[in-house]
Amino acid sequence: AQSVSQHNHHVILSEAASLELGCNYSYGGTVNLFWYVQYPGQHLQLLLKYFSGDPLVKGIKGFEAEFIKSKFSFNLRKPSVQWSDTAEYFCAVRTGTASKLTFGTGTRLQVTL
Amino acid sequence: SAVISQKPSRDICQRGTSLTIQCQVDSQVTMMFWYRQQPGQSLTLIATANQGSEATYESGFVIDKFPISRPNLTFSTLTVSNMSPEDSSIYLCSVESGQLINTGELFFGEGSRLTVL
Numbered sequence: 001a002q003s004v005s006q007h008n009h010h011v012i013l014s015e016a017a018s019l020e021l022g023c024n025y026s027y028g029g030t031v032n033l034f035w036y037v038q039y040p041g042q043h044l045q046l047l048l049k050y051f052s053g054d055p056l057v058k059g060i061k062g063f064e065a066e067f068i069k070s071k072f073s074f075n076l077r078k079p080s081v082q083w084s085d086t087a088e089y090f091c092a093v094r095t096g097t098a099s100k101l102t103f104g105t106g107t108r109l110q111v112t113l
Numbered sequence: 114s115a116v117i118s119q120k121p122s123r124d125i126c127q128r129g130t131s132l133t134i135q136c137q138v139d140s141q142v143t144m145m146f147w148y149r150q151q152p153g154q155s156l157t158l159i160a161t162a163n164q165g166s167e168a169t170y171e172s173g174f175v176i177d178k179f180p181i182s183r184p185n186l187t188f189s190t191l192t193v194s195n196m197s198p199e200d201s202s203i204y205l206c207s208v209e210s211g212q213l214i215n216t217g218e219l220f221f222g223e224g225s226r227l228t229v230l
Contacts, residue, residue, distance in 0.1 A: 004155070034218070043117075044156075044205070044221040090156065100146065100171075101219065103156040 002027035002095050006104035013081050014112050021076040021107050023065075023091030032094040033074040034101065035065055039087045047089070050074065061085070086111045115140055115208050117222035125228045126196055133192045134225045136206030141186035146219065147179070148205040156205065162189045196229045203227070 005024045013019060025031060035047040048059025055067040065076045074091060088108050092101040116139040126132050136145060147159040159179055160170040168181040182190045193200050206222040 036221075043223040044207075046218055049218060100158050100161065101156075102158075105153070105155040 002102050004093050004104035006107050008107045010108045012110045016080045019078040019081045023074045024072050025093045027095050034092040035076050036090045037087045081111050083111045115220040119222040119225050123226040131194045133190050134204050136189045138187045142208040145189045146207045147191045150203040198229045201229045
C-alpha cells in the first residue's frame, strides 16, 4: 500500500523567510499529488496539485511544488512566507483510478512577525 | 466548489454510547468520503459512501462500528458505535464536486471533533 511521509512536523519561521516542506511517497506507479492546507479554524482546502506535465506546479498564495519522480518527492516551497501562512499543511497522493487519497501526517507551520 | 456542513461540530460522549455525524452538501455529488484524523496522525479514510449502494470500507474499518447512510446525493451520516476513548478524533466528510470526478481533488467539511470519556 502507498504511504506518504512528511518529515517536518512543526516548522517555525520568521516572516519573509523561505519555506520548503518535504513530502515523500512510496508507490512505483502513476501518481497524482496534492498539497492541502488547513488555516486555524477553517476546513482543509486544496493548495495545489500535480497530475501530469510540468513537474513544477504553482498554487494559490505564491506556493509552488516540484514533483521529482526519481526521488518520489513533492516538496512544497514558498520564497517568502507571511504571517497569514500559519497553518497545517498536508501532502496527499492518489494512485490508480480511485478518488481516495492517502495523506501524510501534516506539518504545522508557524510564522512569526 | 462545494460547501459542506457537518453536525455536530464537536461533542463529548460517554464510553459505550453511539453518535451520528451528519454531512450536508450544497450540490449533488456522486461519492462522499468519511475520514478520521486522530491526534497527531494523518487523515485516514474510513469509507466511501455512494448513493444507492453499500458503503465501501477501508482496511481496519467495519460497518458494525461505523455504519454509514447515504439516502440521497447531498447527504450522508456516519455513526460511531459503542464508542471508546480510542475513537476520540476529528471526523471529516469530503466530496468531489462537479467536473472534478475521479481526480482526487476533494472538498472538506470543517470536521466533527469527538471526545470520548
